[in-house]
Amino acid sequence: MENPNAPHSSRRLSTFRLILLTVVSVATFVALSLPDALRPEALPLNAGDVSPRDFQAPRDATFESAALTGQRRQAAAESVPPVYSPPDPAISRQQMERLRAALDFITLTRADAAASDSQKHADLASLRDLQLAPETIDSLLALADARWDTLRDEALSVLERTLRGVIRESDVETVRRGAPSLVSFSLNESEAALVSGLVQPFVTANSLYSLELTEAARQAAQDAVEPITRSYKTGQTVLRAGEVVTEAHIEALQALGLIRSGSQPLDLLGKAALTVIAAVFTGLYFYRRERSGFLYDSRSLLVMAVMYLLFLAGARLAIPGNVLLPYLYPLPAVGMLLATLFGIEAGILISIVTCVLAAYGFNADLLPYYLFASLCGVLALGSGRRFWSYIWAGVAVTGAGVAILAAFRISTGDLDWLGVAQLVLAASGNGFLSAAFALLGQYFLAQSLGLATALHLLEISRPEFPLLQYFLRNAPGTYQHSLQVANLAEQAAEAIGADQLLTRVGALFHDIGKAKNAAFFIENQAPGQMNTHQDIEPEEAAATIIRHVTDGVTLAHKHRLPRRMDDFILEHHGTMLTRYQYNQALQKTSDAAKIDLENFRYPGPRPRSRETAILMLADGAEARARAQSPQTDEDMRSLVRSVIEYVQKEGQLDHTMLTLRDLNIIVESFVTTLRGSYHPRIQYPAAELPAGEPLATIPRK
Known part of the structure; x- marks a missing residue:
């Protein structure tokens, strides 16, 4: 993930966003325009030509026929006899x-x-x-x-x-x-x-021909002719192969989008305007929703752009000239997929933009069909933590699609029940395909790109996951510490609206590197065991401790953990010092200037998200609480605040977007959770047994 607050990184990210938005906008315009030129039926066809193929209506359509209305009005005008003035x-x-x-x-x-x-x-x-x-x-x-x-x-x-x-x-x-x-x-x-x-x-004419009155009468006759409307049902033949093309045919084919109209430059201008609106809308979202984590990850933005373009281009190629395929095409899958990868907000944003652009210029019911199906699918799926979530999301897509079809088709009164049944089947297939694409897509992207999806996170957080079993067997003390930190961090993340599942799983693996050298760390040493820190130089001890970060990343890659786990492993200590070893080094020398601080500093980087910042605070708070065993809530609160103040003083939270309000909420969440683990206990006196009476005979009270 990029560092959003580092000056150079921020400028690079802003430049990347601008370039990506520009490239995507150009690709969007091409996706909107290119299919018209690629389709054979988009070739020009003129009146008097012989039709090269059958043309069928891709959708229900009713339009006013200017050609037929003009012909009837012309006939009405011609039927008006000359008008003469009254006898003069x-x-x-x-x-x-x-x-x-x-x-x-x-x-x-x-x-x-x-x-x-x-x-x-x-x-x-x-x-x-x-x-x-x-x-x-x-x-x-x-x-x-x-x-x-x-x-x-x-x-x-x-x-x-x-x-x-x-x-x-x-x-x-x-x-x-x-x-x-x-x-x-x-x-x-x-x-x-x-x-x-x-x-x-x-004898001569006393009633003369009046051009003015005749034209008025002909105009009145034309005005009396009602506009002629023409209606086509989906799949109805508009023009047969070998038939001579008339103006009425041309008009119908243009109205149905089966041939290019004469206003192609205006069509391109309209598509360009729609592309600009979509780009501005997306840009404004990026500007206003700056706390969305995926906005600061260039890889996430790139994946989002590629998925959007693939589904948009597929829709623009699949819809024209087809009857059922537009309703079967799983466009809702893009929003559902991105919701599982980057959150519901991302899914809703891309769904709105994709649906509006995909349905532009086609049947009137396609936009609400795609839009409501996509939004219902995203909201039903949520973060996609369970397999059944995808099933319900598919049902929601189907239900929304059928409802829109009912609103647009059944309300017309002239029902084609066979056509309606086919469309309902297509909507059902859309729900199934959308859910399947979202499920398979998130699995493939999670595995190949290391993206952290809910299902993947749940899978790797199961106790029987091989890496966790390795962790438990080799470093049981650190494992128990990680469980406690995970509980702390998860509750705090939920309290401030961060990703609690990601935070918990990241906390489980943040110290996984200690499993490669478990005996070196105090929590894994048995009581009375020799402290290895006392037998080696402070610099060497610090290097061994610091190495658990890089060892953790190595283990994470070996077991194909999501790349997001690297952030938790690398950032949970940030760039802080190993203070115990540094103090040891100070005690061994009289000149502090001779000590190289970098030998005692974690490589970082500092936390770059709210989730990794919460982990850093939870890690420090749990370790301090375990060491000091505070007895009261005030002691606990003072301990937690001291940890946060130290981390703030070291500048470790500068790039995390945590607010003072968030930190206060985190303090109270930590105190509540720690109270359950480190509450004071009653000191029971040693029990004295009556003389000569075994323990088993003492009655219970």
């Missing part, structure tokens, strides 16, 4: 005035006595509004004045009645042909023909 009285009056002017000119021409017949003939032929045939002119000039006046009035009457109706441009010829039917039957046939000939040229 001004047009009718204008035509009446023109006819009246023409008739007045004919009347004047007929009455002109000075004009010859040829002149009158020529004048009538020159009328602009009337194109009169020569025989018609002859008939007009031959009429008697009374008959002309009758024809004149009848012509005006016929035109007026004709123009009172609605006449459109397309109807003008029809209306003109119908003018003779309006002539009074009191006129003879030739006179009726003259009237018709005078009226017909003045």
